Amino acid sequence: MLAEPGILGQTDSSHAQEDADSLEDFTSYLSEEIWPTLPQSLRSATHETRDQVPDVDDLPLESTVPPSFIDTLASCGLVSADSDGDHAAVSFLKKALRDYVAEACAPPPMWSKTRTTECEICEREVPLTYHHLIPREVHDKALKKKWHPQAMLNSVAWLCRPCHTAVHHAASNEVLAREFYTVELLLAREDIQKWRKYAAKQRWGVRRG
Ligand SMILES: [Zn+2]
Ligand SMILES: [Zn+2]
Structure with a gap:
């Protein structure tokens, strides 16, 4: 438009x-x-x-x-x-x-520029990791099957460690790549919503390790 x-x-x-x-x-x-x-x-x-x-x-x-x-x-x-x-x-x-x-x-925003200070799932201000929304393991397949254009492959979400782990528990890398390749799509999942409510109440450090 x-x-x-x-x-x-x-x-x-x-x-x-x-x-x-x-x-x-x-x-x-x-x-x-x-x-x-x-x-x-x-x-x-x-x-x-x-x-x-x-x-x-x-x-x-x-x-x-x-x-x-x-x-x-x-x-x-x-x-x-x-x-x-x-x-x-x-x-x-x-x-x-x-x-x-x-x-x-324009190229999609570089992950370094999209960096947030809060976890994009639980919204806590805690140390963050980056999650490849299209996991790297399936990049070749994603390109071959045309699930996503090349430029989208490096989009990331900034997540705290517990939320990052929860995302990988929720679905396999292939399913993440095909169906849950944005934070919005992840947050639409009922299990992630439940997790989010729980995680948001946890104080950082309690679950570290
Ligand atoms: Zn989090
Ligand atoms: Zn990840």
């Missing part, structure tokens, strides 16, 4: 929430209008396909942008209703698309 602030630039921070909502409606309307006219390779851009994503400046946007898009911008006073306006509308769009491509093709 088009990055919502991209088309219209920064919004004034003093705008009321109402304005923000209507701006969001407006930009999503514009995005919907433009989205189907874009090449598939651009719409499905990811870090893995970044080499196949066309350069935004090479797209013939001047001829593919629906006139209604330009009209809408013009009727809101964002561009003038003449050929300068057409040009400005395409510039708006190019900027939004460049932002979108940069975001879509």
Whole structure:
């Protein structure tokens, strides 16, 4: 999807929430209008396909942008209703698309940057270990069977030792890789929820060893 602030630039921070909502409606309307006219390779851009994503400046946007898009911008006073306006509308769009491509093709966050201070399961501030959400033992298989793109293989969760152990008790590495490869998916499990409630009440050190 088009990055919502991209088309219209920064919004004034003093705008009321109402304005923000209507701006969001407006930009999503514009995005919907433009989205189907874009090449598939651009719409499905990811870090893995970044080499196949066309350069935004090479797209013939001047001829593919629906006139209604330009009209809408013009009727809101964002561009003038003449050929300068057409040009400005395409510039708006190019900027939004460049932002979108940069975001879509960015590598996933490095584990070192996702480091939290609290365990991502029990939320205690205790020493943490990192858990490969797609365990390394099954990386080859995960790639071969296309369970996950390469760039996802190194995503990690920061867990305290007891929670880390609980996760590995909950399922085999293969099942973790296929079905429980995010913290959200892990937390959706009933056994992990039960564990979490229990662990959250434990003082660090009690179960060490
Ligand atoms: Zn924990
Ligand atoms: Zn682990």
